[in-house]
Amino acid sequence: MPSTEPIPEAVAEPSAELAAGRRWNRFDTSWTISLFGTAVGAGILFLPMNAGLGGLWPLLVATLLIGPMTYFSHRGLSRMVVASPNPNPDRNITGVVRDYFGETAGRVVTVLYFLAIYPIVLIYGVGITNTVESLMVNQLGMDPWPRWLLAGLLVLAMSAVMLAGQRVMLVVTQWLVFPLIVVLFAVTLLLIPSWTLEGFGAVPAAGDFAMSLWLMIPVLVFSFNHSPAVSQFSVALRDRYGESSVTKASSVLRLTAVLLVVFTMGFVWSCVLALGPEGLQEAKDANLPVLSHLANVMGIPLIAWLGPAVAITAIASSFFGHWMGAAEGATGIVRTMVDRRGRFGDRSVRIGVSAFLIVTTWLAGVLNPSILSLIESLAGPVIAVVLYLMPMYAIHRVPALARFRGAASNVFVVIAGIVAVGGILLSFLN
Numbered sequence: 075m076p077s078t079e080p081i082p083e084a085v086a087e088p089s090a091e092l093a094a095g096r097r098w099n100r101f102d103t104s105w106t107i108s109l110f111g112t113a114v115g116a117g118i119l120f121l122p123m124n125a126g127l128g129g130l131w132p133l134l135v136a137t138l139l140i141g142p143m144t145y146f147s148h149r150g151l152s153r154m155v156v157a158s159p160n161p162n163p164d165r166n167i168t169g170v171v172r173d174y175f176g177e178t179a180g181r182v183v184t185v186l187y188f189l190a191i192y193p194i195v196l197i198y199g200v201g202i203t204n205t206v207e208s209l210m211v212n213q214l215g216m217d218p219w220p221r222w223l224l225a226g227l228l229v230l231a232m233s234a235v236m237l238a239g240q241r242v243m244l245v246v247t248q249w250l251v252f253p254l255i256v257v258l259f260a261v262t263l264l265l266i267p268s269w270t271l272e273g274f275g276a277v278p279a280a281g282d283f284a285m286s287l288w289l290m291i292p293v294l295v296f297s298f299n300h301s302p303a304v305s306q307f308s309v310a311l312r313d314r315y316g317e318s319s320v321t322k323a324s325s326v327l328r329l330t331a332v333l334l335v336v337f338t339m340g341f342v343w344s345c346v347l348a349l350g351p352e353g354l355q356e357a358k359d360a361n362l363p364v365l366s367h368l369a370n371v372m373g374i375p376l377i378a379w380l381g382p383a384v385a386i387t388a389i390a391s392s393f394f395g396h397w398m399g400a401a402e403g404a405t406g407i408v409r410t411m412v413d414r415r416g417r418f419g420d421r422s423v424r425i426g427v428s429a430f431l432i433v434t435t436w437l438a439g440v441l442n443p444s445i446l447s448l449i450e451s452l453a454g455p456v457i458a459v460v461l462y463l464m465p466m467y468a469i470h471r472v473p474a475l476a477r478f479r480g481a482a483s484n485v486f487v488v489i490a491g492i493v494a495v496g497g498i499l500l501s502f503l504n
């Protein structure tokens with residue numbers, strides 16, 4: 075899936091000095107911002123509820139773990155692409171998997187990508203409807219509109235940006251990400267006077283501690299995930315830096331992970347300490363982004379208006395990129411599994427896929443399923459399979475990736491991936 079941030083044309087032309095990958099440059103900075111913007115979306119607005127309800131000590135451990143988890147997993151996925159012996163620029167992650175494992179595996183990965191991204195599109199259909207409805211009722215004093223109408227208008231408005239073309243989507247997203255980052259950081263600071271440890275209690279027993287941490291993992295994986303942009307990022311670095319692309323990719327991904335941990339977990343901790351367990355549970359029960367809930371319960375006028383605005387902006391910016399990934403996955407499924415003979419033209423497939431996404435996202439917005447349940451039970455674990463387990467399997471089996479074997483970080487990523495996938499079994503048992 076393409077990045078949600080365009081790379082300026084002025085830095086797109088490689089030079090001999092930059093191709094050596096010896097120093098940081100604007101090209102690297104642009105990709106760092108792009109990867110950061112891909113991850114900083116609606117996921118962080120729901121993360122505080124599950125992260126905080128488990129208690130402060132599990133949250134502290136999760137804060138220490140998520141940085142290495144994010145960096146090593148995305149680095150593994152990137153290495154699958156940048157180390158590919160096939161220099162074809164069209165060889166993104168799906169094409170590389172076909173090269174490594176054959177056509178059947180390529181089709182399996184296409185399906186997994188779709189399953190990892192499509193539920194998130196549905197999540198955003200629910201999130202945008204609930205957020206705007208809360209804004210209308212609590213901040214604007216309006217009577218709520220019929221849910222079928224409100225969800226339909228919002229989904230159509232966001233979908234129209236995608237239907238207008240990739241260039242329009244990239245421009246709109248670029249203008250959304252930077253204000254989102256600044257305002258979320260400001261909200262983090264504004265909540266500091268409201269911090270309290272009341273209600274969190276003592277250190278939980280070992281079993282409760284482990285269970286709370288386990289329940290956090292799928293949502294953490296979802297909230298820190300920027301894998302939809304990693305494939306194009308890796309192709310771009312491979313074309314620009316050649317043999318130095320592996321080292322350069324590691325540098326960019328490492329900085330991205332650091333920024334995400336500092337920014338996202340700082341926001342999570344601020345929200346958790348300001349709301350306390352009861353406030354977090356109320357936000358979860360209301361199925362609202364945490365900022366919308368803060369706007370309704372905190373006596374801070376600025377947050378009352380910034381909260382819903384940031385939530386809407388975050389959902390919209392993430393919706394665009396995930397729509398593109400879901401559309402690409404659905405198109406790949408049609409072409410490789412349903413219509414191998416090419417009986418349907420490209421335009422017909424695009425129209426059919428777009429109609430499918432619009433209608434199902436609208437239905438999700440109307441039916442209002444639990445957002446966190448969707449993340450825990452489907453999106454998080456499937457993302458973990460593609461992001462954590464598949465690259466490690468490839469490194470273990472594919473000769474072209476043999477130089478990356480034997481690292482302790484590989485074992486760490488596999489364990490983290492198994493724990494995340496296990497979250498779906500835990501959610502079923504509960």
